[in-house]
Amino acid sequence: MAKLREIATGLRFPEGPVALADGSVLVVEIEAARLTRIGADGSKTTVAQHTGGPNGAALGPDGKVYVCNNGGFTWHELPNVGLIPTGQAKDYAGGRIERVDPATGEIETLYTECDGYPLKGPNDIVFDAHGGFYFTDLGKSRPREIDRGAVYYAKADGSSIKPIAFPSITPNGCGLSSDGRTLYFAETESARLWAMDILEPGVVKREGWPSVNGARFLGAPGGYQRFDSLAVDGAGRICVATLINGGITVFNPDGQIVRHVPMPDPMTTNICFGGPDLKTAYVTLSGSGRLVAFEWDRPGLRLNYQ
DSSP states (O other): OOOOEEEEOOOSSEEEEEEOTTSOEEEEETTTTEEEEEOTTSOEEEEEEOSSOEEEEEEOTTSOEEEEEOOOEEEEEETTTEEEEEEEOTTOOOOEEEEEOTTTOOEEEEESEETTEEOOOEEEEEEOTTSEEEEEEOOOEETTEEOOEEEEEEETTSSOEEEEEEEESSEEEEEEOTTSOEEEEEETTTTEEEEEEEEETTEEOOOOTTOSSSOEEEEOOOSSOEEEEEEEBTTSOEEEEEETTTEEEEEOTTSOEEEEEEOSOSOEEEEEEESTTSOEEEEEETTTTEEEEEEOSSOBOOOTTO
């Protein structure tokens, strides 16, 4: 197990970490429906108070924070695990993409639908170098049914949104290769990692049968695992937060698993890279409500607009 530094505790299911230049880290707290800035000293400041369930976050070209809002979950406390989401919130009113002004906390809704179909549970987001962003919509689950999810591409000014991969079973984490020519996304329930070749911004090469979602299959860990968010490091490796066994599963771009970095929480949900040399890995341990950090073995990939 990596040597961890505990940055903050008492968070209400943190996800979507964004490492900032001043050493602080933005996280969403899904259960508390807020965007929180965590200082290097562990101090916590509310940036914005949402409704629903803020899930993934990314800095955009305008300096604003773009947030995937999943519409909210119901929650349950499990012994020895902690807080876990268990289904669609009773007051669920749909999913959306939001833009937050970090200076004022003002929240603007950018997208609630695509081609007349409502967004159900937007989850994770990554910007390309052209100012657009890819995001996953995991969907929502109810006692007897589950939505089919999708991956979308949208413009930051709210003018355009289109599907990229559909249907997908609970698409969660997403990221881009260092050259911006490959989109990666992970499915939670299948624990599968997928890739799509990007031909131009928002245009991808779609695979034929037997691919259901149009992506090409990269890899899976085997056994009963579930995938959450992901980040790409400077060597091009895809680092996927892995539930159940709790840790980070690291893939080469060809789909080969390089290693698994265990974490002390079965609800290990997100990873991002920060610090002066991008060698600090920040990880959200969501069940226990913690943000931790440790040294990665090489620099992470600098995100567009980071």
